[in-house]
Amino acid sequence: MGFLLGFATLLGVILIVQIIRVFELTSKLSGNDQSTVSWKDNRNRAFSWLLFLIGYFALFIWVVLRWGPHVLPEAASVHGESIDFLFDLNWIIIIVAFTITHVVFVAFVLKYYARPGSKAEFITHNNKLEMVWTVVPASVLAVIIIYGLKTWDEFNGDVAEDAINIELYAKQFDWTARYAGSDNQLGKANFNFINTVNPLGLVTEATIDIRIEELNSQIAELNEELKHVPKDGLKEKEKLASIHHKETQLAKIHAFRRNNELAKNAAKDDKLVKVEMHIPVGRQVNIQMRSQDVIHSAFMPHFRAQMNCVPGMITRMRFIPSITTAEMRKKTGNPEFDYILLCNKICGAAHYNMQMNIVVDTPEDYEKWIAEQGTFNSKLMAALGITEMDNKLALK
Amino acid sequence: MSNTAHAADHHHETFISKYVFSQDHKMIAKQFLVTGMFMATIGMIMSILFRIQIAWPGEGFAIVNFFLGDKWAPEGIMDPNMYLALGTIHGTIMVFFLLTAGLSGTFANLLIPYQIGARDMASGFMNMLSYWLFAASSVIMVISLFVESGPASAGWTVYPPLSALPQAMPGSGLGMTLWLVSMTLFIASSMIGGLNYIVTIVNLRTTGMKMTRLPLTIWALLVTAIIGLLSFPVLLSAALLLLFDRSFGTSFYLSDIFIAGEALDYNGGSPILFEHLFWFLGHPEVYIILLPALGLTSEIIATNARKPIFGYKAMIGSILAIAFLSFIVWGHHMFVTGMDPFLGSVFTFTTLLIAIPSAVKVFNYITTLYKANIQFTPAMMFSIGMISTFISGGLTGIILADSALDITVHDTYFVVAHFHIVMGFSAVNAMFAGVYHWFPKMYGRMLNQKMGIAHFWLTLISGYGVFFPMHFLGLAGVPRRYYTNSEFPLFDTFIDMNVLMTVFAIIAGFAQFIFFFNFFYSMRRGPKAPQNPWRANTLEWTTPVEHIHGNWPGELPVVHRWAYDYSKPGKPEDFVLQTVPLEDGEVDGEH
Numbered sequence: 001m002g003f004l005l006g007f008a009t010l011l012g013v014i015l016i017v018q019i020i021r022v023f024e025l026t027s028k029l030s031g032n033d034q035s036t037v038s039w040k041d042n043r044n045r046a047f048s049w050l051l052f053l054i055g056y057f058a059l060f061i062w063v064v065l066r067w068g069p070h071v072l073p074e075a076a077s078v079h080g081e082s083i084d085f086l087f088d089l090n091w092i093i094i095i096v097a098f099t100i101t102h103v104v105f106v107a108f109v110l111k112y113y114a115r116p117g118s119k120a121e122f123i124t125h126n127n128k129l130e131m132v133w134t135v136v137p138a139s140v141l142a143v144i145i146i147y148g149l150k151t152w153d154e155f156n157g158d159v160a161e162d163a164i165n166i167e168l169y170a171k172q173f174d175w176t177a178r179y180a181g182s183d184n185q186l187g188k189a190n191f192n193f194i195n196t197v198n199p200l201g202l203v204t205e206a207t208i209d210i211r212i213e214e215l216n217s218q219i220a221e222l223n224e225e226l227k228h229v230p231k232d233g234l235k236e237k238e239k240l241a242s243i244h245h246k247e248t249q250l251a252k253i254h255a256f257r258r259n260n261e262l263a264k265n266a267a268k269d270d271k272l273v274k275v276e277m278h279i280p281v282g283r284q285v286n287i288q289m290r291s292q293d294v295i296h297s298a299f300m301p302h303f304r305a306q307m308n309c310v311p312g313m314i315t316r317m318r319f320i321p322s323i324t325t326a327e328m329r330k331k332t333g334n335p336e337f338d339y340i341l342l343c344n345k346i347c348g349a350a351h352y353n354m355q356m357n358i359v360v361d362t363p364e365d366y367e368k369w370i371a372e373q374g375t376f377n378s379k380l381m382a383a384l385g386i387t388e389m390d391n392k393l394a395l396k
Numbered sequence: 397m398s399n400t401a402h403a404a405d406h407h408h409e410t411f412i413s414k415y416v417f418s419q420d421h422k423m424i425a426k427q428f429l430v431t432g433m434f435m436a437t438i439g440m441i442m443s444i445l446f447r448i449q450i451a452w453p454g455e456g457f458a459i460v461n462f463f464l465g466d467k468w469a470p471e472g473i474m475d476p477n478m479y480l481a482l483g484t485i486h487g488t489i490m491v492f493f494l495l496t497a498g499l500s501g502t503f504a505n506l507l508i509p510y511q512i513g514a515r516d517m518a519s520g521f522m523n524m525l526s527y528w529l530f531a532a533s534s535v536i537m538v539i540s541l542f543v544e545s546g547p548a549s550a551g552w553t554v555y556p557p558l559s560a561l562p563q564a565m566p567g568s569g570l571g572m573t574l575w576l577v578s579m580t581l582f583i584a585s586s587m588i589g590g591l592n593y594i595v596t597i598v599n600l601r602t603t604g605m606k607m608t609r610l611p612l613t614i615w616a617l618l619v620t621a622i623i624g625l626l627s628f629p630v631l632l633s634a635a636l637l638l639l640f641d642r643s644f645g646t647s648f649y650l651s652d653i654f655i656a657g658e659a660l661d662y663n664g665g666s667p668i669l670f671e672h673l674f675w676f677l678g679h680p681e682v683y684i685i686l687l688p689a690l691g692l693t694s695e696i697i698a699t700n701a702r703k704p705i706f707g708y709k710a711m712i713g714s715i716l717a718i719a720f721l722s723f724i725v726w727g728h729h730m731f732v733t734g735m736d737p738f739l740g741s742v743f744t745f746t747t748l749l750i751a752i753p754s755a756v757k758v759f760n761y762i763t764t765l766y767k768a769n770i771q772f773t774p775a776m777m778f779s780i781g782m783i784s785t786f787i788s789g790g791l792t793g794i795i796l797a798d799s800a801l802d803i804t805v806h807d808t809y810f811v812v813a814h815f816h817i818v819m820g821f822s823a824v825n826a827m828f829a830g831v832y833h834w835f836p837k838m839y840g841r842m843l844n845q846k847m848g849i850a851h852f853w854l855t856l857i858s859g860y861g862v863f864f865p866m867h868f869l870g871l872a873g874v875p876r877r878y879y880t881n882s883e884f885p886l887f888d889t890f891i892d893m894n895v896l897m898t899v900f901a902i903i904a905g906f907a908q909f910i911f912f913f914n915f916f917y918s919m920r921r922g923p924k925a926p927q928n929p930w931r932a933n934t935l936e937w938t939t940p941v942e943h944i945h946g947n948w949p950g951e952l953p954v955v956h957r958w959a960y961d962y963s964k965p966g967k968p969e970d971f972v973l974q975t976v977p978l979e980d981g982e983v984d985g986e987h
Contacts, residue, residue: 008899009459012906019850020913034842034922035929037771045772045849049780052853056784056860063865070889071871072804083800090801094791101758101787108765109780112701113772120703120769120963120970124986129763130710130756137755141748144798148748149741151800156737172564172655191654201654249659289734293655294558295667297732297807301873301886304804308733310667311557312651315734340886344807344875346551347558348565349476352878 039115046113053106073302076328076339076360078320079154080304086151093140155305159318160284166277168289168341169200170296170309173350175341176200177277178270181375186288187267190256192249194292197383202267202376208257210384215250219243268377271370276357277341280366281324289315299344300358302328308345321360328360417528419520422943424527425506426838429831431527432498433912435534439489442482444898444905447862449474451898453880468546476879480549481567483877485541487552488575492582493537495685495823497530500586500624503688503830504593504617506838510936511611513602513953515946518595522588529585533578540574548575551877553674556649556667560641563656573642576635583632590621590628597621602935604955608985609974611934611959612705615712616691619719620684626723627680634673641665668733675726682819683722687715689826690757690786693779695959696833697761699932700776701768702970704960707760708986714753714760721750731799732806740799747797754790758783769963769970773930774848778829781856782822788860789818792867807877810870816863828855828911835918836925840941843922847914854907861900865893931971933959938975958985 037045075084112120165180178200180186193201193211222243229235279285289298291309298317299306307317329337343354361369374382418424445460456472463469468478505523509516517523540547549567550559554575562569597618601610610618640646641662649670650662698705705711727735727743761783770776792814795801805811828851835843870876874887881887881894928937935955939947953975961972978984 008902012902016906016909016913019910020847034845035836035926037773037845041845042770042772045777046770048853052784052856055857059860059864063868067865067868067872067889067893071868073872073886083804086798086800087795087804090795090798094794098787098791101762102784105762105765105780105783108762108768109770112765112768112770114702114769118769120701121767122704122962122964123706123763123767124704124960125707125710126763130707130759133759134752134756138752141751141794144794145745145748148744148798148800152737152741152744152798155800155803156740191652192659194654194659245661248661293653294561294564295555299807299873299875301804306732306803306806310734311653312664312666313668313734336885340884342873342875342884345555346480346877349480349879351480352476352880353883355883 037114042114046109049106049109053102056102074323074328074331075302075304076321076323077303077305078322079151079157080302080319081322082151082154083304086147089147090144093144155317155319157318159286160320163284163286163318164279166279166285166287167200168287168298168309169292170289170298170343170347170354171199171292172294172348173343173354174274175298175343175354175356177273177356178376179273179370179373181269181271183266183269185266187265187270188256189267189290190252191292192252197380200272202270203256204265204268204377204380206377206380207267208253211253212250215246215253219246219250222246268375270376271373272376272379273373274356276359278359278361278366278369279321280363281321281360283363284318284320286318287316289317294347295345296343296347296354297345298341300339300341302339306344324360324362417524419516419524420943420945421505421509421517421520421523422838424523425502427527428497428501428505428530429838431531431534432494432502433915435489435493435537436498437908438538439486439494440905440908442486442489444901445474446479446482446486447898447901449479450878450880451895453882474879477546477549477566479879480551480565480877481547481571484549484551484554484567485537485547488537488548488579490820491552491681491685492579493530493534495820495827496586496624496681497582499685499823499827499830500617500620500688501527501530501589502827503613503692503834504589504621506834507613507936508593508596508617509600509947510837510939511614511934511959512597512600512605513935513948513955514596514600515948515952517592518600519592522592526585526589526592529581529588533581533585536574536578536581540571540578543570543574545569545571547571553671553678554638555674556638556641556670557653557655560638560650561653561655561660573639576639576642579635580632583628583635586624586628590624593617593621594625602952602955605974608709609955609958612694612708612711612715613688613691615715616687616694619715620687620691623680623687623719623722624684627677627684630673631677634670634677637673638670668730668735671730671733672726675729676723678729679726680719680722682815683718685819685823687718689782689823690715692826692830692833693761693782695932695934696775696779696829697764697783698960698962699833699930699971700771700773700779701764702771702962703764703768704962704986705760706763706766707756708958708960710756711760714756717753718750721746721753725750728797728799728802731802737799744797744799748794751790751794751797754786758787758790772849773832774843774845774852775829775833775930777849777852778825778832781852782825782829784856785817785822785825785859788864789814789816789822793818804873805870807875808870809866809874809876812876813863813866813870816866817859821859821863824859825856828852831915833930834936835915836929836941837936837939839919839922840925840943841918841920841922842925842929843918844914847910851907851910851914854910855904858900858904858907862897862904865897869893931969933961933971933974935974938973956984 075081165184165186167178167186169176188203189201191201193207198207222239226239289309291311296309303319305319307315329335339358341356341358458472460469460474461472468475545566548571558564559568559572637648641648647662647665649667650665653660694705725747728747731740832848869890925941927941935953938953955974956977957974963970
């Protein structure tokens, strides 16, 4: 490929050198007047616009035939169908406006190019005409706006009673989906709780204990190190800053214990999955989104759904999947078809590969799948190698 | 330019005061143009490099290695961070350095004093300052390409926290600091320049040059300067606050961040605040680029159609309407940030309103060609090309303005295709048109027409070759700023489309060599320009071909009519200079 590109480059250079030489010679021959256009050139240039128009439409048709079937893949959500209807309405308007304006200006170019004896007509304005082409676009736009806002409201509709609560958690460079568990309530989370066993910073009795213990030992360690660094040095300042930082975190964590009695254990039965998430067909998925580090964006092209994940705030979106993965595989004739979630806001080096598969199940399959997933608490305990801890905490 | 040709006028000047620290608007215009062309060349090479990466991911290319070196392109395979950096700097250069400073800087400086009949800008010193701040910011931007951790890479919109935290990506280290410093100088340059343009247009119009007799170029440049003056300070504050967050530990944009194994102290800020501040400039910026482009083409189309611009007052009205609306639409860049859906509805409404004045402008251009007597100079070809790109790109804006549809195409290649055609491609077409049209005024010589036509067709065809298919990529859901699309089986169908677009991008790059050759060759050896080569009405064509200080050798010209008396019945020629007095009973302007 490198050779090919080099060859193309060489050809390009030769081509340009030749073009330049030819033009130089011809311009010398033609008396070097560069401010007027000869009648012949003027006609040729006018007709080159006709070629352009034909070429442009040919390109349009070719691209539509070649790639059209692959764009806007079939919408797999309820509101997605309304969006696609709105798209179709817009395509009609756009293609009509595009065609009319292009054909008309090229027609004028062909009809009114300067030729021997031709003259322009002194026309400055026409109020009636201008009124028409202000009012017509305005009324067409009114239709688009009304339909557009209707569809937008549908996307931002209310949370259904039977909605499944899921959190999408983004970080460089992967996704975690958190299911609300048996209480259908997503437990509290806070970034101060994040550590190796609790990547989403979920707040439960156990994680509070773990973090307090962890921070206390880190602070003790830092205090020990502090004794061995020279006084009033840069090192000492650094250590003191770290200690202050950890103590602030500790205070925040203690505050959670005091203030959030009710929500404290809602995260216990939450279920965390990576790489692939399942959702049931025909039931609303109510998604809240968080980010650990930078802005990400959860984009699911088939569901016509997208929302940014912003550090420091929770964003939300909802949709109802309408076609299962199995049905879609049949429809597309592709046995390997999968719905995808991809990151659509630049987030760093591996942004291009921050993805997750989404499987739309029948309700029965979904219930089976979700039952198989372990809860956050059971996985946490397993990770810590403690099995009885859960009971002990419950007693406390 | 030969020194001897100018010696008579500039005997008291040294090389430095004439070519370097010049306070003459004509020289400053040329300085802006050449600097803009230099920066654009860098931006263009970058785009070709990252297009090569997208078309043939994972393959090594000697040319990639040649430009990026072993650190960023070992064995000719681009590093993902460098890919993002190239996109970021390409965007920054093209939007700000070429299409803001290069376009406005060149033509505002050249045309404002000439077309309003002034000896020079209101403040020559501020004008010089404006250029040199721009030059300094260009130098810093170029230097940032060579720092060890790489140039800024968070996208040209530099959203925090990505741009704020060096832990998030290497480009957010020193490269980002230099980016911010460069942009700060750039904004200062723009504002000093803009203030000068406004003051000059308002105060220094010659006798008889009423506002309703101004050529549309000047109207467009005036409104552009006002927009810039109102919106650039907001970007400046956004940049300064980002600088504070990065360097002094403030939390304007940052909160609840855990990165590189550590919970950071930032508390209570919001990245969305940055987005609001950024786009409060960012959207008017589109019109800072587009309005001068529309102004130049209005003038060129009228001159070469040999016919008044259709609906002169409607054109001014649409410029003003666009300028006003441009300030209340910025939220359409943020439909999916989680902002209140009602706010989304409002921004959808205001954004779609902009389509009305834009449509009026397009219809007026097309109607100007009706019953015209068109001469296809290269400038006219580019201007008509601009009509085509403005239509093609503008229409897809209807999709993006609609919040419901934006959900599906937000941040995909559909957006990239849209703004490259409607803003980039249109403004570049207009800028080329302007250079071909006013080159005789700038350098006293003519550009070669045939080379101009070849340059035009290669540019138009390859431009559409790159950006037209790109819409379809976006509609299939392919996100922008992806180092490679090969990680998703869904996108495999588009591999050959990416190759096609890259080939066109390379052709477009080569086509610019024709222009560069024509430009630099004709500057010295092109045929001498007549005083009024295009037989136009405006005042700049009444000045002598050789540049002199003060523009007119004797008294300033007196204006008696509007700028569009082309093919007026009862006149000996098909043009009437603005300095020709009205005859008894003759009506001026639209009637």
